[in-house]
Amino acid sequence: MENNQQHDESVVGHIAPASMYVAIWAVLMAFTAITVFAATIELHVFNIVVALVIATIKGTLVVLFFMHLRYSTKLTMVTVVASIFFLFILFGLTMTDYLSRGWLTYPGH
Amino acid sequence: MATAVQTVERENYLNANYGIKSWLLTTDHKRIAMLYLISITAMFWIGGFFAMMIRLELLTPAGDLVSSDTYNKLFTMHGIVMVFFFLIPSVPAVLGNFLIPLMVGAKDLAFPRVNLLSWYLYMAGGITALTAMVMGGVDTGWTFYTPFSTTYSNTHVIGAAVGIFIAGFSSILTGLNFIITIHRMRAPGMTWRRLPLFCWSNYAAALIMVLGTPVIAITLLLVAFERAFHIGVFNPQLGGDPLLFQHLFWFYSHPAVYIMILPGMGVISEIVTCFSRKRVFGYEFVALASIAIAVLGFLVWAHHMFVAGISVYAALVFSLLSYLVAIPSAVKVFNWTATMYKGSIRYNTPMLYAFGFIGLFTVGGLTGVFLASLGIDVHVTDTYFVVAHFHYVMVGGMVMAYMAGLHFWWPKMSGRMYPEGWAKLSALLVFVGFNTTFFPQFILGYMGSPRRYHAYPPEFQVLNVLSTAGSSILAVGYVLPMIYFLWSLRYGEPAPPNPWNAVGLEWMTSSPPPTHNFDETPVVTWEAYDYENQPQEEVTIGH
Numbered sequence: 074m075e076n077n078q079q080h081d082e083s084v085v086g087h088i089a090p091a092s093m094y095v096a097i098w099a100v101l102m103a104f105t106a107i108t109v110f111a112a113t114i115e116l117h118v119f120n121i122v123v124a125l126v127i128a129t130i131k132g133t134l135v136v137l138f139f140m141h142l143r144y145s146t147k148l149t150m151v152t153v154v155a156s157i158f159f160l161f162i163l164f165g166l167t168m169t170d171y172l173s174r175g176w177l178t179y180p181g182h
Numbered sequence: 183m184a185t186a187v188q189t190v191e192r193e194n195y196l197n198a199n200y201g202i203k204s205w206l207l208t209t210d211h212k213r214i215a216m217l218y219l220i221s222i223t224a225m226f227w228i229g230g231f232f233a234m235m236i237r238l239e240l241l242t243p244a245g246d247l248v249s250s251d252t253y254n255k256l257f258t259m260h261g262i263v264m265v266f267f268f269l270i271p272s273v274p275a276v277l278g279n280f281l282i283p284l285m286v287g288a289k290d291l292a293f294p295r296v297n298l299l300s301w302y303l304y305m306a307g308g309i310t311a312l313t314a315m316v317m318g319g320v321d322t323g324w325t326f327y328t329p330f331s332t333t334y335s336n337t338h339v340i341g342a343a344v345g346i347f348i349a350g351f352s353s354i355l356t357g358l359n360f361i362i363t364i365h366r367m368r369a370p371g372m373t374w375r376r377l378p379l380f381c382w383s384n385y386a387a388a389l390i391m392v393l394g395t396p397v398i399a400i401t402l403l404l405v406a407f408e409r410a411f412h413i414g415v416f417n418p419q420l421g422g423d424p425l426l427f428q429h430l431f432w433f434y435s436h437p438a439v440y441i442m443i444l445p446g447m448g449v450i451s452e453i454v455t456c457f458s459r460k461r462v463f464g465y466e467f468v469a470l471a472s473i474a475i476a477v478l479g480f481l482v483w484a485h486h487m488f489v490a491g492i493s494v495y496a497a498l499v500f501s502l503l504s505y506l507v508a509i510p511s512a513v514k515v516f517n518w519t520a521t522m523y524k525g526s527i528r529y530n531t532p533m534l535y536a537f538g539f540i541g542l543f544t545v546g547g548l549t550g551v552f553l554a555s556l557g558i559d560v561h562v563t564d565t566y567f568v569v570a571h572f573h574y575v576m577v578g579g580m581v582m583a584y585m586a587g588l589h590f591w592w593p594k595m596s597g598r599m600y601p602e603g604w605a606k607l608s609a610l611l612v613f614v615g616f617n618t619t620f621f622p623q624f625i626l627g628y629m630g631s632p633r634r635y636h637a638y639p640p641e642f643q644v645l646n647v648l649s650t651a652g653s654s655i656l657a658v659g660y661v662l663p664m665i666y667f668l669w670s671l672r673y674g675e676p677a678p679p680n681p682w683n684a685v686g687l688e689w690m691t692s693s694p695p696p697t698h699n700f701d702e703t704p705v706v707t708w709e710a711y712d713y714e715n716q717p718q719e720e721v722t723i724g725h
Contacts, residue, residue, distance in 0.1 A: 148365065159393045
């Protein structure tokens with residue numbers, strides 16, 4: 074470990090109480106029920122929005138608590154945020170193509 | 183050879199233990215680097231064989247040596263082998279594996295077993311892809327464009343895709359290992375601002391490996407699923423979009439160009455400073471330019487799709503963003519040149535290759551700026567202009583840097599000196615052969631000669647003959663190092679710890695290094711590349 078002398082953050086993982094895992098699990102199950110319920114209501118385009126928002130919340134809970142991001146170093150948090158940022162680049166720049174394809178009209182169209 | 187060869191007595195990573203098992207189960211980053219060196223060299227010759235077949239076919243205008251179907255398979259397999267199994271792993275997996283722990287003053291990479299796993303994954307991926315090739319090959323081009331790859335091709339697309347998928351994990355694991363090693367394993371005093379530029383550029387490349395490779399892996403898996411189960415992601419009849427494939431493919435594969443070239447740029451930074459005896463000009467700018475290239479590289483992919491039918495507005499955005507990558511690339515080229523200005527330049531082989539890199543990469547980079555402009559790109563898309571452009575970057579840039587690095591660190595890796603005269607000849611042959619091969623292709627492309635055809639109009643023959651002749655010179659230039667490196671293992675002069683009088687921790691341990699790299703953890707008290715102010719005697723040596 075002599076190479077890590079300047080980095081003295083704890084290398085031992087965080088130990089969370091079992092009750093917290095159960096609570097998070099209950100919240101996840103509740104959101105699953107809400108997802109199923111929301112799918113039965115006709116909200117037009119908002120059906121997909123609701124489903125995605127719930128999925129995002131559930132994913133965030135898993136990453137924060139089950140994957141211990143909440144107890145991790147700032148560097149680990151930056152890493153996770155950066156990967157989500159690059160996912161947005163993938164989606165965002167791809168959508169510049171899909172959303173603007175119809176803008177230019179061609180003769181006959 | 184009657185002269186007795188002095189044996190290296192000090193225990194080092196090569197003679198620490200013997201036997202095939204000691205190599206195949208090793209967790210020593212230096213031995214794993216050697217395993218990679220052997221395997222990617224084999225891949226280089228396989229890919230090179232396909233290239234020579236292509237050039238021989240194009241010696242005459244008629245498609246007479248191979249059929250058009252075989253030709254399609256040849257250029258596809260050349261691309262797949264060279265891109266995924268040679269260029270992407272070359273500098274990181276061989277030189278990066280060997281050098282990063284040495285350069286940061288560590289005993290090994292952060293996860294030595296994961297490092298060995300990455301080699302096994304590379305081998306599994308390589309063997310899978312090669313099996314697909316032996317069983318009949320693939321004809322989609324290395325880009326696997328849909329709908330041809332998903333619906334129409336009758337070749338072994340799934341086998342090749344699975345091979346690349348597996349090798350992708352090797353790349354991700356290597357990238358992770360580098361990032362964590364550079365963050366966590368630096369020796370006392372080795373601050374980010376003292377980090378060798380080779381580590382900076384491999385760090386930037388590792389970021390791309392970790393962020394981008396999962397996308398290509400999933401995309402190729404989708405192609406396999408679409409072929410096997412008709413799931414309809416890319417097929418318009420099932421609600422899919424073939425251009426979605428190109429978006430996803432190039433989201434990784436354009437940044438992959440920077441996975442290839444960034445570590446090469448790191449090699450050049452090390453060599454230019456050493457053989458100019460000067461601190462690199464604008465260290466911070468060169469270091470941060472690597473990160474800038476890695477980030478900007480993710481914003482430009484659709485310049486591969488300007489004529490594919492994407493929205494013209496999106497094309498405008500991607501064209502503008504593509505120009506931006508030229509800025510950090512130019513920062514590097516200008517700073518290397520400024521480093522050489524008034525330097526005490528020594529013309530050793532690594533420096534000759536570095537000169538080649540700077541010149542040829544500049545040509546490749548500038549023609550990339552041409553291609554980023556919509557007007558020119560529409561004219562030369564899918565012509566030999568594009569082929570010449572990316573070979574100037576990949577071969578003129580990347581392979582030159584790889585060869586430069588191999589020569590520069592060969593004494594450290596093998597403990598032997600290579601024959602300088604032969605090496606200079608090989609550098610010259612590679613430079614001449616490369617330009618004779620690929621410069622005519624710029625002209626061919628500008629005249630409208632399309633790529634990926636096995637026959638062409640007779641008026642293009644002179645330029646094609648030049649190109650084929652050049653490729654044979656290039657081949658000699660690559661065969662020579664293979665011979666003299668092997669020769670040097672037995673007959674080369676034993677290398678001193680620091681044959682180039684370079685700074686950097688890797689030169690402060692013996693050649694070849696002991697298994698644990700340094701007998702004592704080095705303490706860094708000097709700035710990076712302090713060639714002007716740092717007398718060698720003041721440097722703390724680990725043993």
